[in-house]
Amino acid sequence: MYAKDRVNNMKNTKSIVALFFCAAVIATTVSGCGGVTGLLGHLVSMDSGSVFNPKTVTVGPGDTVTWTNADAIVHSVVADVSGGPDSTTDFPNGLATGDIYEWTVPNAPSGTKYYYHCGYQGTAGNGTTFGTGMVGVIVVQ
Numbered sequence: 001m002y003a004k005d006r007v008n009n010m011k012n013t014k015s016i017v018a019l020f021f022c023a024a025v026i027a028t029t030v031s032g033c034g035g036v037t038g039l040l041g042h043l044v045s046m047d048s049g050s051v052f053n054p055k056t057v058t059v060g061p062g063d064t065v066t067w068t069n070a071d072a073i074v075h076s077v078v079a080d081v082s083g084g085p086d087s088t089t090d091f092p093n094g095l096a097t098g099d100i101y102e103w104t105v106p107n108a109p110s111g112t113k114y115y116y117h118c119g120y121q122g123t124a125g126n127g128t129t130f131g132t133g134m135v136g137v138i139v140v141q
């Protein structure tokens, strides 16, 4: 009886250790932003106060950027000039709370900047600067 409990405890401990190990591997992979192998995912939250958080995201070609609306009101992702992220095809009425929009970074040269804005609380810049209000930029490394 006691021995069995101890075995079960050991099993649980092993599972927890494995879980922490996996979490550490994932964290290392994501933080290794200068990485030469693998494509990375980048998260942007649409937060209360009508902000993209973080406002600036540095990416590599082929990486994925995922916007999640964590706010109580509708937001969108609209490229200031063509070629950037645009949620309006997938979400013509904007992203409601909890909606997720994903965009794959094109094979663009290092230094390319995709300025974008929210169609509801932001305005477009000219493609080389931020617009006003709820705005962000994706920078290709």
Ligand SMILES: [Cu+2]
Binding pocket: 050, 074, 075, 076, 118, 119, 120, 121, 122, 134
């Ligand atoms: Cu917005």
